[in-house]
Amino acid sequence: MRNFAAATSSSPEPDQLVRVQGDDQTYEFNGELIATATTHRPDKPRWLDMELWRVTDGTGRYVIGRIGKSLVYHKHDGPCGRGVPTPAMELNFNAIPCADCGAPSLNIARSIPGRLVMREAEHPSASVCQDAHEVLQALRLPDIGYSAPAQRLLDTARLRDEKINAAMSVIKRL
Ligand SMILES: [Zn+2]
Numbered sequence: 001m002r003n004f005a006a007a008t009s010s011s012p013e014p015d016q017l018v019r020v021q022g023d024d025q026t027y028e029f030n031g032e033l034i035a036t037a038t039t040h041r042p043d044k045p046r047w048l049d050m051e052l053w054r055v056t057d058g059t060g061r062y063v064i065g066r067i068g069k070s071l072v073y074h075k076h077d078g079p080c081g082r083g084v085p086t087p088a089m090e091l092n093f094n095a096i097p098c099a100d101c102g103a104p105s106l107n108i109a110r111s112i113p114g115r116l117v118m119r120e121a122e123h124p125s126a127s128v129c130q131d132a133h134e135v136l137q138a139l140r141l142p143d144i145g146y147s148a149p150a151q152r153l154l155d156t157a158r159l160r161d162e163k164i165n166a167a168m169s170v171i172k173r174l
Pocket of ligand 1: 074
């Protein structure tokens, strides 16, 4: 469970205590949400949610939260080798069976007591950035540049954060 989910949906209040889940630890800080972006589409079973938080302790730091999400589940002893064992009864009604491993349909899986499937887990990660330049660095992929959601995240953030905007407006004299 991500405790800040509630904070995200309520109106932004400066200086709220925030928790962002990293891959191996949870970061807790006073912060303000300045941008979100998602690759979610109704027809896609997997997507990425991104958030950019400003840390409001005067250090000028930022935290980027990313979480890979999936509705897909696999056959328990199937060839895909992905996911975590989960009782089918605990699947959400929007869960989607993997087409590659013959995962049982949701109705069938849920009708067998004790039936296990392999549900793809959420993959959270987080980056703590010392300043706005590090935010840009952390979001930029080598040789590729910004991914579409990263670009949307920054386009929103620069409207709400002077330092992000300044970092994105640097002119390099050749
Ligand atoms: Zn599969």
